[in-house]
Amino acid sequence: MRFLVKEKLLALTECSGIELYDIEDLSKAPQLQARFMLPIHSIDFEFQYPSVFHDALGCAPLVAPDERWIWATNPADRIICVTGYSNWMFVITARLFFMDIPPSWFNVISEDDEFTVPWLSWGPRNSRCFRLPPGGVFEVGGSRVIWVVQKDYGSEVRMMDFNPSAVARGIGKVVREHTTFSWHNKNPEQYLPVTTYLPYAEVVSDRTLDIFDVKLDEEKVAMFLDVSVFLPVKAMKLNISTISFNRMR
Amino acid sequence: MHTTVKNSVELQYILELGSQGLVQVHPQLPNVSTEECLRILREKANAWSSFNLNVTKKIRLPSVWPPCSSSLTHRQLGLAWYFPGDSSYKTVMSEVVDTETCEPEPENRSLCRWNKDDPIPGITTADEEYIDETHDLFVTVDILDTRPRRNSKFQINFRQLSTGEERHLSHGSQLVTVTRPRSKRLSSRVNDDHDVLVDVLGDRVALYGAAIVNDDYKFWSLHVWNWHEGQQAHVGIYFRASFTRFLSNLSKEYMCRRRRPRLYQNAISC
Numbered sequence: 001m002r003f004l005v006k007e008k009l010l011a012l013t014e015c016s017g018i019e020l021y022d023i024e025d026l027s028k029a030p031q032l033q034a035r036f037m038l039p040i041h042s043i044d045f046e047f048q049y050p051s052v053f054h055d056a057l058g059c060a061p062l063v064a065p066d067e068r069w070i071w072a073t074n075p076a077d078r079i080i081c082v083t084g085y086s087n088w089m090f091v092i093t094a095r096l097f098f099m100d101i102p103p104s105w106f107n108v109i110s111e112d113d114e115f116t117v118p119w120l121s122w123g124p125r126n127s128r129c130f131r132l133p134p135g136g137v138f139e140v141g142g143s144r145v146i147w148v149v150q151k152d153y154g155s156e157v158r159m160m161d162f163n164p165s166a167v168a169r170g171i172g173k174v175v176r177e178h179t180t181f182s183w184h185n186k187n188p189e190q191y192l193p194v195t196t197y198l199p200y201a202e203v204v205s206d207r208t209l210d211i212f213d214v215k216l217d218e219e220k221v222a223m224f225l226d227v228s229v230f231l232p233v234k235a236m237k238l239n240i241s242t243i244s245f246n247r248m249r
Numbered sequence: 250m251h252t253t254v255k256n257s258v259e260l261q262y263i264l265e266l267g268s269q270g271l272v273q274v275h276p277q278l279p280n281v282s283t284e285e286c287l288r289i290l291r292e293k294a295n296a297w298s299s300f301n302l303n304v305t306k307k308i309r310l311p312s313v314w315p316p317c318s319s320s321l322t323h324r325q326l327g328l329a330w331y332f333p334g335d336s337s338y339k340t341v342m343s344e345v346v347d348t349e350t351c352e353p354e355p356e357n358r359s360l361c362r363w364n365k366d367d368p369i370p371g372i373t374t375a376d377e378e379y380i381d382e383t384h385d386l387f388v389t390v391d392i393l394d395t396r397p398r399r400n401s402k403f404q405i406n407f408r409q410l411s412t413g414e415e416r417h418l419s420h421g422s423q424l425v426t427v428t429r430p431r432s433k434r435l436s437s438r439v440n441d442d443h444d445v446l447v448d449v450l451g452d453r454v455a456l457y458g459a460a461i462v463n464d465d466y467k468f469w470s471l472h473v474w475n476w477h478e479g480q481q482a483h484v485g486i487y488f489r490a491s492f493t494r495f496l497s498n499l500s501k502e503y504m505c506r507r508r509r510p511r512l513y514q515n516a517i518s519c
Contacts (some may be wrong), residue, residue: 001457001471003450009473011446011457023455023473030471050320051381054274054450062323062383063275064347069324070275077270141321143270144297159300165268165316171298203300215321218271219293220348221302222321224310 002047002249004097005075012082017116020097032115034101039119039194040183042084049140050217069219073142079162087132088183091145093162093198096126124246128162128198129181140186140217154208162200172203262287269294306348311355318380327382330411339365343382343410361411372404375445385410390445391422392454400426401460403445407476418452418477425456425472444469452477500502 001011007024021030038045052103054072056064076098082090105121108115131149132138138147143163161167167174178197213224254260266272269290277286310316316328326348329337330453332340342362371394379388389411390473393402403425407416415422444459454476459469 001446001455002448003453003455006450006453009448009455009471011471021471021473023453026453026474030473049449050448052322055451056275058384058451059275059323062325064324064349066278067283067323068278068285069293070273070277071266071271071290072274074270074272157300157302159297161297163270165266165270166298169298172300203298205300205302207302213315213319215319215326217321219322220321222326222348223302224315224319 002049003051004080005093006053010047010080010097012045012047014043016045018082018092019115034106034117035115036096036117036122037119038082038089038090039192040084042088043082045082045208047080047242048083048089049078052078068128071218073218077143077163079140079143079144079145083132087134087136088181089130089132089138089145090127090161090196091130091160091198091200094173096122124178124196126198127196128200129179129194129196131181137211139214142218144216146214146216146221148211148214150210151206154206154243155211157205157207157214158202158210159201159205161203162198162201165244166201167199169201171201174201175199221237258284258287262290265290265294306351306353308346308351308353308358309355310347311344311358311360312342318382320382321348322383325383329380329382329387331378331380340386340408341413342364345382345385363413365413373443375403375443377445377447379447379449380410381449382410385414386416386449388447388449388454389448392443392445393424401443401458402426403443403456403458405447405454405456405476425458425477449476 001009004010007022009021009023009030011019013019013035013039017035018038019035022032022033023030035058052072052075078094080092080094082092088133101117101122105117107116107118132147133149136147136149138145143166145160145162147158147160149158159172161171167176176197176199178191178195180195182191183194184191207223209223209225211223211225215222215224250338254264265287271290277283300360310328314332316331317331318327318329320327325345327343327345329341329343333344340362341364342360344358344360346358372396373392375390376393377390379386381387387408389406389408391404391406393404404422405425406422407418407489408414409416442461444457444461446455448455452475453473455471455473457469457471459467461467
């Protein structure tokens with residue numbers, strides 16, 4: 001269960017749905033707006049996206065006097081991630097949760113299920129499904145995902161930007177074509193294809209460092225490096241690098 | 250149109266923000282012009298495009314264990330550790346480092362540490378907690394033992410992450426009651442279990458509380474209120490028996506174990 005913004009709350013249910021609640025008016029009970037069904041069933045789905053909230057009072061102790069970065073990603077332009085069993089990861093555009101849901105999207109078959117939006121109504125065009133390699137780590141920030149894959153030489157760092165203008169500008173490798181994974185349910189011989197095609201732009205950077213975690217916002221990337229494997233136990237510590245970009249102030 | 254935009258820095262700035270999907274969340278510094286803001290935005294967009302990672306700072310963490318929680322905002326990197334400790338207390342450790350000005354070695358930085366005592370008898374602390382390092386907030390939930398057992402009570406504790414002291418904005422711990430339907434009064438001999446989820450954004454807190462009595466009967470409610478005002482709205486939603494609800498702590502713990510395989514390799518080498 002996570003806030004998306006102050007007025008919207010998301011919850012993952014055991015029946016593999018993402019429930020959207022309207023919580024704008026605190027004098028009323030949270031109002032269920034829609035239940036977006038995921039295409040596969042898992043009891044260990046989890047949200048992966050940072051909690052972002054800016055206001056003058058809350059940020060006052062954080063903002064350095066010379067800080068010039070004063071922007072954050074528009075909530076509707078952010079992405080959220082849902083991860084689950086067997087390293088499944090769904091990247092979903094948050095715009096989905098700000099739009100007026102077309103009535104035709106809802107499940108019209110069952111009157112008891114009036115809030116349910118079947119996967120095929122919303123999913124393929126508003127999400128991109130990945131399968132993380134074992135041992136891989138990833139983090140979400142704004143409209144971007146950074147994904148680290150361990151290699152023999154160190155780490156391969158992938159940055160995927162789901163901002164439509166980054167895709168339009170053709171940054172790095174642009175992926176528009178659909179991807180399809182097969183999910184097998186309880187019957188191991190029965191495979192369910194999961195097809196998604198939310199476009200994104202991808203840039204890859206290779207590092208010789210062993211990276212075990214990443215944090216990012218719109219301005220910076222911080223990478224947690226594990227140097228302990230190279231050092232004796234006595235000096236065993238974790239090292240962190242804060243990384244910014246070329247031509248940065 | 251082209252000429253109008255070309256001749257207006259303000260219009261270019263607005264268009265650049267829209268293009269990058271950004272919104273201005275704080276006022277400009279007095280000595281920074283709109284033209285300078287535009288330059289910063291464009292340079293950053295180019296930097297992301299090239300994705301040439303240049304290390305500008307290295308710092309060393311104060312623990313061999315990875316932080317249980319971390320965040321990055323306004324160039325402040327928040328780090329928190331929550332050690333189970335022995336049976337009498339848990340150790341909470343945290344620090345917030347300015348990624349541009351901080352000292353690289355932990356002994357030269359300000360590190361906060363305190364011990365969290367076990368709750369008193371009759372109170373169970375849920376595994377669920379909310380940590381916000383940069384806003385110095387540590388939220389825990391206690392499940393109160395109630396008699397008669399018609400309702401379930403959850404006590405939400407708002408502490409300073411740095412000291413463990415109560416947050417002055419919270420007006421003390423706050424209670425949420427998940428009311429059991431009248432038709433479902435239970436014998437005191439029946440064991441029940443609880444699920445709790447909590448999240449905070451700014452001055453809002455959301456709490457999902459559920460009581461699971463057996464496989465075919467559970468009830469729950471969802472509450473959202475302004476914790477700065479100290480009064481939680483007594484407006485939960487829905488009680489539903491035999492209905493699957495939000496994902497529970499058990500699955501989250503499973504995910505935590507699964508996402509840190511390399512941590513355990515290090516522990517073994519130690």
